[in-house]
Amino acid sequence: MDLQFTPEEIAFRDEVRDFIAAKYPAQLKGRRRGDADLTKQDYLSWHKVLAEKGWVAPSWPLEYGGQDWTSTQKYIFNNEMARAECLQLMPFGLVMVAPVIWTFGRQDQKDYFLPRIYNGEDWWCQGYSEPGAGSDLASLTTRAVRDGDHYIVNGSKTWTTMAQFADMMFCLVRTDPDVKPQKGISFLLIDMKTPGITVQPIITMDGGHEVNQIFLEDVRVPVANRVGEENEGWTYAKVLLGHERSGIAGVARSKQQIARLKALAADTSQNGVPLSEDPDFSRKIAALEIDLLALEYTDLRVLASESAGNGPGPESSILKIKGTEVQQRITELLVEAAGYYGNPYLRGMSYEGDNFPIGPEEAVGTAPEYFNMRKTSIYGGSNEIQRNIIAKAVLGL
Amino acid sequence: MDFSFTEEQTLLRNSVQRFIQDNYDFDSRQKIVHSDSGWNPDHWKAFAELGLLAAPFDEQYGGFSGGPVETMIVMEEFGRGLVVEPYLQTVILCGGLINMAGSEKQKSDLLPKIAGGELVLACAYAEPQGRYNLADLLTRAEKSGDGYVLNGQKAVVVGAPWADKLIVSARTSGDQRNKDGISLFIVDKAADGVSTRDYPTVDGQRASEIKFENVKLDAAALLGAEGAALPVLEAAVDAAIAGLCAEAVGCMRVLTDATVEYCKTRKQFGQPIGNFQVLQHRMVDMFMECEQSLSMTYMVNLKLDEDEAERVKAASSAKAQIGKSGRFVGQQAVQLHGGMGMTDELNVGHYFKRLTMIDSQFGNVDYHLRRFAAAS
Ligand SMILES: Cc1cc2nc3c(=O)[nH]c(=O)nc-3n(C[C@H](O)[C@H](O)[C@H](O)COP(=O)(O)OP(=O)(O)OC[C@H]3O[C@@H](n4cnc5c(N)ncnc54)[C@H](O)[C@@H]3O)c2cc1C
Ligand SMILES: Cc1cc2nc3c(=O)[nH]c(=O)nc-3n(C[C@H](O)[C@H](O)[C@H](O)COP(=O)(O)OP(=O)(O)OC[C@H]3O[C@@H](n4cnc5c(N)ncnc54)[C@H](O)[C@@H]3O)c2cc1C
Numbered sequence: 001m002d003l004q005f006t007p008e009e010i011a012f013r014d015e016v017r018d019f020i021a022a023k024y025p026a027q028l029k030g031r032r033r034g035d036a037d038l039t040k041q042d043y044l045s046w047h048k049v050l051a052e053k054g055w056v057a058p059s060w061p062l063e064y065g066g067q068d069w070t071s072t073q074k075y076i077f078n079n080e081m082a083r084a085e086c087l088q089l090m091p092f093g094l095v096m097v098a099p100v101i102w103t104f105g106r107q108d109q110k111d112y113f114l115p116r117i118y119n120g121e122d123w124w125c126q127g128y129s130e131p132g133a134g135s136d137l138a139s140l141t142t143r144a145v146r147d148g149d150h151y152i153v154n155g156s157k158t159w160t161t162m163a164q165f166a167d168m169m170f171c172l173v174r175t176d177p178d179v180k181p182q183k184g185i186s187f188l189l190i191d192m193k194t195p196g197i198t199v200q201p202i203i204t205m206d207g208g209h210e211v212n213q214i215f216l217e218d219v220r221v222p223v224a225n226r227v228g229e230e231n232e233g234w235t236y237a238k239v240l241l242g243h244e245r246s247g248i249a250g251v252a253r254s255k256q257q258i259a260r261l262k263a264l265a266a267d268t269s270q271n272g273v274p275l276s277e278d279p280d281f282s283r284k285i286a287a288l289e290i291d292l293l294a295l296e297y298t299d300l301r302v303l304a305s306e307s308a309g310n311g312p313g314p315e316s317s318i319l320k321i322k323g324t325e326v327q328q329r330i331t332e333l334l335v336e337a338a339g340y341y342g343n344p345y346l347r348g349m350s351y352e353g354d355n356f357p358i359g360p361e362e363a364v365g366t367a368p369e370y371f372n373m374r375k376t377s378i379y380g381g382s383n384e385i386q387r388n389i390i391a392k393a394v395l396g397l
Numbered sequence: 398m399d400f401s402f403t404e405e406q407t408l409l410r411n412s413v414q415r416f417i418q419d420n421y422d423f424d425s426r427q428k429i430v431h432s433d434s435g436w437n438p439d440h441w442k443a444f445a446e447l448g449l450l451a452a453p454f455d456e457q458y459g460g461f462s463g464g465p466v467e468t469m470i471v472m473e474e475f476g477r478g479l480v481v482e483p484y485l486q487t488v489i490l491c492g493g494l495i496n497m498a499g500s501e502k503q504k505s506d507l508l509p510k511i512a513g514g515e516l517v518l519a520c521a522y523a524e525p526q527g528r529y530n531l532a533d534l535l536t537r538a539e540k541s542g543d544g545y546v547l548n549g550q551k552a553v554v555v556g557a558p559w560a561d562k563l564i565v566s567a568r569t570s571g572d573q574r575n576k577d578g579i580s581l582f583i584v585d586k587a588a589d590g591v592s593t594r595d596y597p598t599v600d601g602q603r604a605s606e607i608k609f610e611n612v613k614l615d616a617a618a619l620l621g622a623e624g625a626a627l628p629v630l631e632a633a634v635d636a637a638i639a640g641l642c643a644e645a646v647g648c649m650r651v652l653t654d655a656t657v658e659y660c661k662t663r664k665q666f667g668q669p670i671g672n673f674q675v676l677q678h679r680m681v682d683m684f685m686e687c688e689q690s691l692s693m694t695y696m697v698n699l700k701l702d703e704d705e706a707e708r709v710k711a712a713s714s715a716k717a718q719i720g721k722s723g724r725f726v727g728q729q730a731v732q733l734h735g736g737m738g739m740t741d742e743l744n745v746g747h748y749f750k751r752l753t754m755i756d757s758q759f760g761n762v763d764y765h766l767r768r769f770a771a772a773s
Contacts, residue, residue: 129736132664133665134665134735134736135665135666135670135735136665136666136667139665139666139667158736159736202740202742203740203741203742204739204740204741204746205739205740205741205746205747205749205750207741211736211739268528269526269528270528270529270530271528271530271533271574272533272573272574275528278763280763280766280767281763332724335753335757336757336761336763338757339528339529339757339761340523340528340552340553340757341525341552341553342599342753342754342757343553343555343598343599343600343604343754343757344553344596344597344598344599344604345596345597345598345599346596349596353594356550356594356606356608358594358596358606359525359552359553367599367750367753367754368599370753371599371746371749371750371753374728374731374732374738374739374749375736375739377732378731378732378735378736378738378739379736382732382735383732384673384675384676387675
């Protein structure tokens, strides 16, 4: 048990800090994942800088470009990224599909896809959910039928994040409808330019376009693009879901968000006194910080256990639930701090105007952000499903 | 003790319901929200024809001599329909102010026009620095000859883009947060020196930031006694809160019903998700929040005429209740709809957004808990 950083770790922290200061793309300053006006190029500009430095995927195995960092170094790295409000890259290629490819893929798949993911040459999306298969993912019905060297895929995927930018989709398809649902699923890598694929935007209630419905009509996918064995896709997907969950606590980002909340509260006057000095409001922030601190130490315990060689277990469901609850409550308090100025909806409008600005600048967009963050208790296995997992797998109910 | 409605009140509810059914389904509502002007003036005329705009005013001013119960009925149904037209601002808040504080001439000039749908008003009471304190005013009206000169800025004036006139709170004496020295003025939006920045709001309405630069007002613009407007403004805002509570109840009902319906039909794991007890209990909690909010809405609408301390307690307790309930019901409705609940296409998110903004309108939960405690 030790909570102190060593001098080497402090040197590493400074190295990360200096790198960000020198190399973070200027046009990304102050912009956040999900911002409506962020283009694919914006994400890629940061991706390429990190890839050049060798830091785009520190958790990968060394042979594919990862770093042999300790869990403390990873913690420091994430903290510094959050502290500087660096744009978070999308996880689909780097965090989700890559581990499946290096664990279950053929050598030629590893050789082809992993460098492309590392360098940001392909943008990936996750084709799991379907209109009829959400929480009960194993009931998916998108069908893949063998035709010589190809599968012919028909069906629909939905809620597919950032598919509008995607070059590739990793996709769960049903290859055997006559067995137990979990048994007849295969894991395909589908080129989004293949004829028969249509991507239709779904606008969320905050006005953003981050999800899509995808229609697949007689889409021909080479059998060579299957990862692993036919009908074994569910096993691979479950490994991937484990990776999706670690890091989901978002502790470093939440710390940054709390700093932002405090800044807004300090800038908001109430009877001539900053809202940050209001006893009711400051207690709410304190309660949130305490929850976050508890989460941070739970996260560190899980991290330590993982680096001791234990795979991500059902405990990571705690991180998903508590992490998203904290994230949601931060945005709830941002709206509360904004007061009347939570209401203006300025998408596509300038905040300043030629005439006069609308409220304090930190208040702009707080409500849409709050609305958007409701997704976090729904996606990645809803918080109800995560509680079911803990009930079954941990408590033995 | 009687919580039943009269025959007239039931007819009123039926006619509002019919209007919403025929003209204000969710798709039509969204068309209105996305139109250039953001509201439908034809609907406003229809409200006048149905007598809704006249409901609370005396017959001598073209009204139907109704009271809070009538406007409560209208607002609850408007809540169900997510109506964006400025009934709360024009009829309840500004109409209430004119009714309470206006001279005979102001009443007979303005109230019939409101009742007839010819005059739309918005109330500019909030300021960028003031948060929810109605007395925190930097806007000043200086005496000048017979009249006044108005200078200052107002924040998030809901309904202002549609309004012909504004009722503006301003300081005629005293310091920034003094309770005395506040006056109300009726200001033409087209007057020289009034500039606005209009924008949509996240809940589908429209609002403005408004600047007054040396706006000349004549003596007749003053509404009520000079320097003594705060108690009137507070009473009118409490009446508006009573209407807002009813609107929130309408929103919460729709969400609860829609969620129950959805959970009966949406299947996962080979069964309706409504079979899962954790979701059943969640919906029971939503239902209970609706009932508690309805009770508080009746309570506040029946207590608006009591003495000030009682009225303040009634309004603040009801507002705190619906703030808390609205948040819970809104969040859970989205959660139980899963991904569908996140979409712009489904109505659920829009009710959730409106409920979120209802909490900050006229002061949020914390503000009203404190106001209630101070009045108790
Ligand atoms: C913004 C966003 C981005 C997304 N991105 C992607 C993506 O990139 N790729 C992808 O494949 N998917 C994505 N998803 C889909 C996401 O994984 C699903 O929305 C999620 O699995 C829930 O499924 P559903 O929406 O069908 O809700 P349902 O499964 O229908 O659930 C509805 C409600 O019922 C509850 N429920 C269901 N079963 C149970 C049970 N057994 N016990 C208790 N409660 C239960 C749920 O918790 C929820 O509250 C995204 C979703 C959103 C909102
Ligand atoms: C102070 C006191 C006074 C009482 N007085 C009387 C009396 O005068 N006359 C009399 O006849 N009895 C009386 N009771 C008994 C009382 O009615 C029972 O305790 C009660 O019905 C619960 O039964 P149980 O204690 O066996 O708990 P259980 O029924 O074993 O319940 C244990 C827990 O499981 C939960 N649970 C059980 N079934 C479900 C379900 N289907 N879904 C979700 N949760 C469930 C319960 O809510 C509880 O939290 C009294 C009890 C107390 C504590």
